Amino acid sequence: MDSGVMRINHGTDVFVVRACSNDDGADLLAIAGEHSVEVFRVSPPISERVASFHVGRRITALAWSPRSISPSSSDDWVIEITAAASDFSLHLLTKSSTSSENMFAFGGGLSGHHGKVNDMCFCGGRDQDNARYVATVADDKMLMVWDLHPALDISSGIPSPERSIGSDASSSPHPRPQPTAYVIAFPHPLVTVNCHQFSSKEFLSKASRGAGGTPGVIELVEPHALSKSLMGISSQWTGFAAWRQDNIDIVGATYGSRFSIWDLSKPQGGKPLQTGISFPEGGHQFRWCPTSPDYFAVASQCPTKGAVIHIHDMNYVHAQPHVINIAPRPHCVRDFDFMARRGNPALAVAYGVEVVVFPIGVE
Numbered sequence: 001m002d003s004g005v006m007r008i009n010h011g012t013d014v015f016v017v018r019a020c021s022n023d024d025g026a027d028l029l030a031i032a033g034e035h036s037v038e039v040f041r042v043s044p045p046i047s048e049r050v051a052s053f054h055v056g057r058r059i060t061a062l063a064w065s066p067r068s069i070s071p072s073s074s075d076d077w078v079i080e081i082t083a084a085a086s087d088f089s090l091h092l093l094t095k096s097s098t099s100s101e102n103m104f105a106f107g108g109g110l111s112g113h114h115g116k117v118n119d120m121c122f123c124g125g126r127d128q129d130n131a132r133y134v135a136t137v138a139d140d141k142m143l144m145v146w147d148l149h150p151a152l153d154i155s156s157g158i159p160s161p162e163r164s165i166g167s168d169a170s171s172s173p174h175p176r177p178q179p180t181a182y183v184i185a186f187p188h189p190l191v192t193v194n195c196h197q198f199s200s201k202e203f204l205s206k207a208s209r210g211a212g213g214t215p216g217v218i219e220l221v222e223p224h225a226l227s228k229s230l231m232g233i234s235s236q237w238t239g240f241a242a243w244r245q246d247n248i249d250i251v252g253a254t255y256g257s258r259f260s261i262w263d264l265s266k267p268q269g270g271k272p273l274q275t276g277i278s279f280p281e282g283g284h285q286f287r288w289c290p291t292s293p294d295y296f297a298v299a300s301q302c303p304t305k306g307a308v309i310h311i312h313d314m315n316y317v318h319a320q321p322h323v324i325n326i327a328p329r330p331h332c333v334r335d336f337d338f339m340a341r342r343g344n345p346a347l348a349v350a351y352g353v354e355v356v357v358f359p360i361g362v363e
Helices: 223-230
Strands: 006-009 016-019 028-032 036-043 046-054 059-064 078-085 090-096 099-106 117-123 133-138 142-147 180-185 190-194 204-207 241-243 250-255 258-263 274-277 285-288 295-299 307-313 322-327 335-338 346-351 354-359
Touching: 006 046, 016 059, 016 335, 016 346, 028 059, 028 078, 028 354, 036 059, 036 078, 046 078, 046 090, 046 099, 078 117, 133 190, 142 190, 190 241, 204 241, 241 285, 250 285, 285 335, 295 335, 307 346, 322 346
Parallel strands: 059 117, 117 190
Antiparallel strands: 006 354, 016 028, 028 036, 036 046, 059 078, 078 090, 090 099, 117 133, 133 142, 142 180, 190 204, 241 250, 250 258, 258 274, 285 295, 295 307, 307 322, 335 346, 346 354
């Protein structure tokens, strides 16, 4: 790796790392492990912890709220994150310049998921309510869209007390109503969910297998993966899918040893525009770079190769990737994300108890 590497030790194994993509929060990074979520302000070579939330369960997914603002950008800063835990519960985590850490649990019991929550995201595009709705997907084959600020308190059947999106439930004379969920069922477990800043009504979700004719779903299929699936090799569908942030028509995904890129403006019967091979032993995660949109990264969870990430250029998908060796075996990449700060693209990569943040150094 290049110079400028910064290391953050979480203290327990790190399972999720998410960078804030908001313009006013581009130096914020959330790290989640066995029991807690920590938020750091990252300004190499220095990292400063600005919030710590003890959830008490292993964290399986995180999402940044569009409300989040870094202390670097404003004296009136706000940290707001949703987190999913290993007991399938959901949590809204908040801290601001005027209030300490606050945790609000929701989605437990019969009202929520009944399988591991694999991913989550805020949805609503650029609408004023884009911090109100959160989408979650899980092994229980459900996509749930949660209203964090419902107009009706379903526990009492009366209208919720008036409050702004930014108000703190702990300071309200009325208890905060539980979020309500709109549920969409799928035939297979769901691995990822994305929403795009240019759309308030569309989701991109990757299932462990095909969508299976779910109403209202445009299914993107890679023929190679489909043929393997028909032969019973379902592992070829594992991996991640992601929208390119500057173009709602461009979708990328990884499955087995291959990655694919689709252009939704040219459907081609759901077939990809481009395909390539990244890790012969199988890729696990796919991320677009927000600051250099032609770049995308693929990681493998194969411990025999160590912690390795491949950087690809969409304009040269068949060229050899830029290979970044982060740590030797038996380490592997648990999770990674691109930082949203301007300048040379930078990655935050979790392996073991550490997260390393570094520029990728592609020309």
